[in-house]
Amino acid sequence: MFHIFCDHKGIEEEHRAPVNPIVFSSFISTLAGTYGGSTIRNYVYGVRAWHIIHGVKWKINEDEVESLLRASNKISPKEARQKEKQPWTVDYLENICKHLDTNDPKDAAIHACLTTAFWGTARLGEVTVSKLDGFNPEIHVKVSDVQHGVRDRNNLEETVIFIPWTKAARERGEKIFWAKQEGIVDPKNALDNHLRINNPPEEGHLFAYKHNSNMRPMTKSIFLTRISRIASKNNLKKLPGHSIRIGSTLEYLLRGVPFDVVKAKGRWQSEAFKGYLRKHAQIMAPYMQSDPKSYETFVRYAMPPIR
Numbered sequence: 001m002f003h004i005f006c007d008h009k010g011i012e013e014e015h016r017a018p019v020n021p022i023v024f025s026s027f028i029s030t031l032a033g034t035y036g037g038s039t040i041r042n043y044v045y046g047v048r049a050w051h052i053i054h055g056v057k058w059k060i061n062e063d064e065v066e067s068l069l070r071a072s073n074k075i076s077p078k079e080a081r082q083k084e085k086q087p088w089t090v091d092y093l094e095n096i097c098k099h100l101d102t103n104d105p106k107d108a109a110i111h112a113c114l115t116t117a118f119w120g121t122a123r124l125g126e127v128t129v130s131k132l133d134g135f136n137p138e139i140h141v142k143v144s145d146v147q148h149g150v151r152d153r154n155n156l157e158e159t160v161i162f163i164p165w166t167k168a169a170r171e172r173g174e175k176i177f178w179a180k181q182e183g184i185v186d187p188k189n190a191l192d193n194h195l196r197i198n199n200p201p202e203e204g205h206l207f208a209y210k211h212n213s214n215m216r217p218m219t220k221s222i223f224l225t226r227i228s229r230i231a232s233k234n235n236l237k238k239l240p241g242h243s244i245r246i247g248s249t250l251e252y253l254l255r256g257v258p259f260d261v262v263k264a265k266g267r268w269q270s271e272a273f274k275g276y277l278r279k280h281a282q283i284m285a286p287y288m289q290s291d292p293k294s295y296e297t298f299v300r301y302a303m304p305p306i307r
Contacts, residue, residue: 002027002047004296004303018057019047021064028068037073039282044069077279087283088239088247090185093118097184099230105198109209110226112194113218114244115187116161116207120176121248121266124241126163127207128220135205135217139165143195144202150177159188161206166267174267249276250284253294259301277302 005027006016015023024047031040044065051058086092096114100107117127129135145162152158160177168174180188198215200208205217216222224241231238245266252262263273277284281302288295 001031001043001299001303004300005030008303017054018051018059021060024060025064025068028065028072032068032072033075034077034278035072036076036282037069040072041069086237086239086243087250087280087287088118088244089287090251092236092239092247093185094183095234095236096227096230097190099234100226102190102193103197105210106222106226108190108194108197109207109218110223112187112190113207113223114227115181115185115190116176116178117244118185118248118251119178119181119187120161121245121252121262122163122176123167123245124220124223126166126176127218128223129205129217130220132216132219134219135208137164137203138171140217141206142203143200143206146191146206159191168267168269168272176267177265246280246283249280250287253284253298254287254291256294259297274302 002019003016005011006023009023009026011020011023028040028044031043048058048060050056093114097111100111102108102111113127116122117124120127127141129140141161141163145164147160147162150158150160156179158177158179160175162173162175164173165171166174178187180186194207194209198209200206200215204215207218208215209218210216220241228238230236249262249266252265253259257265259273266273266276268276277298281298285295285298288298
């Protein structure tokens with residue numbers, strides 16, 4: 001992280017080791033307000049440890065650094081002060097999916113909704129409704145909004161789903177898409193199974209399911225309650241709905257999908273995507289470290305702008 005900062009700033013090697021005090025103070029100040037105080041402190045200790053290991057003189061005033069670290073801790077972003085949450089992984093997705101009864105109308109709908117949200121890198125609110133009587137065909141995704149068997153530029157088949165209203169595009173709407181996957185986490189089989197069992201109307205909510213003699217739209221609370229019960233019953237960690245989108249982003253990056261492609265898939269603007277990665281760096285970084293090249297690219301891409 002320190003060397004990436006220096007690369008951005010154009011800092012000469014002679015001012016990196018031994019580290020120049022002004023450069024080091026600027027490094028801490030750049031991270032302050034973007035990363036948590038404990039994360040910044042760990043970076044500082046990491047640079048100091050490097051000096052010790054290689055016998056390089058440490059010319060930093062400890063009192064000044066400590067003052068900067070205390071100040072950094074006070075302006076830590078809200079997200080960094082919260083307890084870190086794990087992202088959904090494919091393994092976790094499999095563990096949840098295998099405990100859903102895909103012959104049951106509600107579970108079939110949840111299975112389809114979950115896999116679509118994950119592989120489509122969608123916000124959970126984009127594929128669910130807020131309350132049972134809150135379905136609005138002008139806002140919420142419908143069966144008629146699904147395009148099956150679409151071919152991309154590489155002639156690969158994918159399913160495209162139009163979301164009529166989204167947080168970013170509002171009434172212009174946006175499209176999410178996914179391709180067939182392997183095993184129980186495959187969104188295509190999950191959606192096909194749901195449509196066969198529940199057969200929601202063309203202009204009804206895409207993930208509506210049979211309940212007694214009626215059809216119910218899939219609400220966010222019904223979805224999360226069922227997932228939470230499965231996690232509790234099977235000794236799995238309870239992960240929040242937002243972690244689905246984080247996990248999807250992480251999975252595509254780990255598969256080697258270029259950052260710009262993941263950015264387009266998640267429907268972020270350029271700076272918004274960098275901000276998203278920055279916001280969740282503490283969650284995603286440990287998973288990225290298994291691939292040093294991807295991790296370095298991740299850090300460079302998510303590095304906050306130099307101030």
